[in-house]
Amino acid sequence: MSRAYNFSAGPAALPEPVLEQARDELLEWKGERASVMEVSHRGKAFVAMAEESEADLRTLLAVPDDYAVLFLQGGATQQFAQIPLNIATPGQAADYLVTGAWGQKAVSEAKPYVNARIAASTEEGRFTDVPDADSWSVDPAAAYLHYTPNETIHGVEFHALPDSGDVPLVGDFSSTILSRPVDVSKFGIIYAGAQKNIGPSGLVLMVIRRELMERSGQARAKILNFAAQAKEGSMLNTPPTLSWYLAGLVFKWLREQGGLEAMAKRNQAKADLLYAAIDNSGGFYRNPVAPRARSWMNVPFTLKDAALDSAFLKESEAAGLLALKGHRAVGGMRASIYNAMPIEGVKALVDFMADFARRNG
Ligand SMILES: Cc1ncc(COP(=O)(O)O)c(C=O)c1O
Structure with a gap:
């Protein structure tokens, strides 16, 4: 064995006990006489695993009952578009705090759907700080305020929650989810690509205030509709079963760590x-x-x-x-x-x- 310390930004290192457990049950999972990748996502064993993973995640993040947890696909990048499609009307103002390359990308991917406004940016200082709250120009009628709590490339993290007033706060937590407690009740949406702190790539975790899913949003296919996904337990189509299972093991590992x-x-x-x-x-x-x-x-x-x-x-x-x-x-x-x-x-x-x-x- 020559496993090394892996400092990759993502896909990133997974906890070794998780990989060991996955190895041990790779050929036969939960008495199914097949691997987790080879059984129906609608079967009892997989559905039980999915429910348990959600329950563990809810415990870890202390997710209030008025929030849904979704297990989605398409990477965090798809959410840059899918979020405006679901919670903003066409051309509505949507505000962004931009503190690095991922925030910039979130703005450019939202532009076909909303009037994406940069409420504050630290680009002038080459993305080496977070903007002071008194410098933001947030539109009180904006559909949401989006920010990137941790900019993976520039290494810039908000150590305090932005106050978005009555505008729902949306956070791209891809590279900081589960690294510390967070007050979910302050957010409209928390989302994260899995491949850093959750599990392998292929999965996106979303915690969304249920009331936001009642917004009409914009014309979109059912597969892009958060409310439809929530109604079907994130199984409108075949989910990334292996990634979901591994995420579930990571949640258990995190609980065991305290x-x-x-x-x-x-x-x-x-x-x-x-x-x-x-x-x-x-x-x-x-x-x-x-x-x-x-x-x-x-x-x-x-x-x-x-x-x-x-x-x-x-x-x-x-x-x-x-x-x-x-x-x-x-x-x-x-x-x-x-x-x-x-x-x-x-x-x-x-x-x-x-x-x-x-x-x-
Ligand atoms: C903060 C942040 N947002 C979004 C992404 C894009 O994620 P994905 O590759 O899952 O689309 C990344 C990827 O590294 C990221 O670090």
Whole structure:
């Protein structure tokens, strides 16, 4: 076995006990004499698993009863379009706080359907901070206010909930869902692609205030209709059964870890360790993000000389530290330290970084 510490931004590392359980029951699942991928999604065993996964998720996130939980497809990207289609009328104003590349994409994908307004953007500062609330221009008649609680590429995270007043708040939680507790009642919609903190790709988790599903929205096929999905238990068509099953195992693992309070403590400790290593490197490593907005999940950093990048990547990979190459929009390195990354992995990374700096400083 040569499994390494995997710092990939997504698809990302999964908890090892989850992979082990999946391996153990891959050929025969729950006495079905077939694998979970080979049985009907309408059969008793799968439906029971789906219900249990929703119940576990509701416990983890303390989801109030007036919210539905949906297990959708199409990635978070599809939601950039599907959300306006469901909760805004054609051309209605919809507001966006843009703090990085994913927020920008959410705006551009919504434009065919709504008057997507940028209520605030930190682009001028190269996406290294969150905007102060007094700088936002939110339209009280907007269908919703959309933001990205954690920008995966720029490593910028909101550490406080934006106050959207009476406008429903919509959060793209793709890279921070389940990393800490969140007050669901403050949101209209929370959604997240699965492939970082939930499970494998192919699944999108959505928590939506039921009342929003009563909005008429816009002309759309039934498969894109949240209310229709909710009515059918997210099984209007064949769901990604393997991804759903693995997400269910991850929810159980999170509960065994002590839930989201415990994960928040661990995640903060991991992030503190890594940022301290960067900040105390005498300028060898740098993270450009304002301390108040530094992500607990995705930590981009540059080396003092980009000519050292390829050696850093080659040597880190040889040391069992995978996928540290930064996104091309930001350059340098990026360490994604989601729930499944143990503190030992971050310790191994900071030790490697200190050693590399000593040898190349
Ligand atoms: C914050 C955020 N939103 C959206 C996406 C797009 O997700 P998907 O590939 O599931 O469409 C990503 C992917 O990395 C992301 O990090």
